[in-house]
Amino acid sequence: MVHSEAAAAADVLVAGAGPVGLTAAAELRRRGISCRIVDRLPARLPYAKAVGIQPRTLEIWDRMGFVRAALEAAVPMRGQLAYMNGVEQFRLDLVLPPEVPYRFAALPQYETERIIEEFLEGFGTRVERGTELVSFVQDADAVTCRLTTPGGEEEVRTRFLVGCDGAHSTVRKGLGLAFEGGAFPEEYMLADVEVDWDLPYGYGVRAMHRDDRGAVDDLLVCIPLPGDRRYRVSMLVPPELSTAPPQGGDAVAHGLEGGRVPELGHVQAVLDRLSPQPTRASALRWSSVFRISHRLVDRYGEGRVFVAGDAAHIHPPTGAQGMNTGIQDAWNLAWKLALTLEGA
Numbered sequence: 001m002v003h004s005e006a007a008a009a010a011d012v013l014v015a016g017a018g019p020v021g022l023t024a025a026a027e028l029r030r031r032g033i034s035c036r037i038v039d040r041l042p043a044r045l046p047y048a049k050a051v052g053i054q055p056r057t058l059e060i061w062d063r064m065g066f067v068r069a070a071l072e073a074a075v076p077m078r079g080q081l082a083y084m085n086g087v088e089q090f091r092l093d094l095v096l097p098p099e100v101p102y103r104f105a106a107l108p109q110y111e112t113e114r115i116i117e118e119f120l121e122g123f124g125t126r127v128e129r130g131t132e133l134v135s136f137v138q139d140a141d142a143v144t145c146r147l148t149t150p151g152g153e154e155e156v157r158t159r160f161l162v163g164c165d166g167a168h169s170t171v172r173k174g175l176g177l178a179f180e181g182g183a184f185p186e187e188y189m190l191a192d193v194e195v196d197w198d199l200p201y202g203y204g205v206r207a208m209h210r211d212d213r214g215a216v217d218d219l220l221v222c223i224p225l226p227g228d229r230r231y232r233v234s235m236l237v238p239p240e241l242s243t244a245p246p247q248g249g250d251a252v253a254h255g256l257e258g259g260r261v262p263e264l265g266h267v268q269a270v271l272d273r274l275s276p277q278p279t280r281a282s283a284l285r286w287s288s289v290f291r292i293s294h295r296l297v298d299r300y301g302e303g304r305v306f307v308a309g310d311a312a313h314i315h316p317p318t319g320a321q322g323m324n325t326g327i328q329d330a331w332n333l334a335w336k337l338a339l340t341l342e343g344a
């Protein structure tokens with residue numbers, strides 16, 4: 001076991017370098033607070049889970065100092081086109097009052113993470129990858145955290161621990177927080193593809209089918225991505241890719257699942273049934289199956305240990321709440337921790 005000297009200098013340890021952990025670390029470093037950020041994965045994931053960026057998130061990025069980089073990489077989200085059984089239901093234009101400084105934007109999560117990580121590196125802080133928070137204990141003055149790193153085990157004493165370690169959070173479980181809620185029964189798939197329709201640029205497309213009893217039995221949601229007619233398309237999984245929910249573990253069925261990889265043919269079959277215009281999908285960049293749940297902690301922390309983002313609350317993707325509210329948690333917590341550490 002290594003007792004890290006460098007760790008002694010870090011006032012805050014952030015566990016998890018998704019968009020929420022990166023935001024917490026970046027805001028702390030921007031305010032001059034010493035901080036380490038660790039992630040158990042060896043590299044950033046290439047997936048566009050969160051794409052929809054809320055105006056409030058852009059306001060926060062403006063305050064932090066990297067909104068320009070984000071807007072340059074993003075697609076402006078102009079609105080949504082909605083169809084039911086092939087008939088247009090409405091065209092929603094996302095018009096906001098003039099006093100709101102930013103509009104909605106679409107930015108794939110891997111780009112959001114890249115931009116925040118590069119901003120963080122500008123303060124000399126790098127994500128320590130392949131490094132997992134395994135356990136922690138706190139006393140009146142500090143939190144003692146046990147990490148596994150590529151070089152072996154390490155014990156770190158830090159003034160505060162922030163758990164941004166996602167839906168299956170080690171920090172949440174270590175604090176014994178309740179995570180009430182449930183899982184939606186449906187199983188979905190998503191893919192990053194190009195299409196050749198001529199629907200207006202910057203609009204999301206939602207197409208559904210209702211059966212004779214009025215129940216929705218087919219679904220297609222397309223969110224624009226940077227690129228020429230590139231979209232993240234989400235849909236119900238076909239029976240041949242469907243499996244029973246995972247058993248055991250922490251019973252939180254949420255997020256992307258490995259094992260089954262939808263192919264272009266699976267996506268094309270749904271487009272053939274639901275696309276408002278005949279279209280051909282191509283250039284599949286990645287695809288996955290996912291499940292969704294809704295859960296919320298009973299408290300956001302205890303003593304010197306906090307949770308933020310998916311570690312604290314998980315949502316359906318509709319409405320783009322998960323990452324956006326998580327970033328807002330992390331920013332809010334980070335400036336308060338910074339003031340506390342400065343003795344304000």
Ligand SMILES: Cc1cc2nc3c(=O)[nH]c(=O)nc-3n(C[C@H](O)[C@H](O)[C@H](O)COP(=O)(O)OP(=O)(O)OC[C@H]3O[C@@H](n4cnc5c(N)ncnc54)[C@H](O)[C@@H]3O)c2cc1C
Pocket residue numbers: 015016017018019020021038039040041048049050051052053109131132133134164165166167169170190255256290308309310311317319320321322323324325326
């Ligand atoms: C299909 C889909 C679409 C979505 N669309 C949107 C959207 O449009 N807008 C939106 O706002 N949200 C959306 N979301 C939700 C969004 O992706 C999540 O809310 C967001 O990823 C949460 O970020 P996070 O940093 O809290 O957690 P995560 O992104 O899960 O990151 C947690 C990190 O912690 C690391 N980690 C875990 N345990 C440990 C440990 N013990 N030690 C060290 N590291 C650890 C993991 O490796 C991971 O990198 C969507 C989700 C899905 C599945």
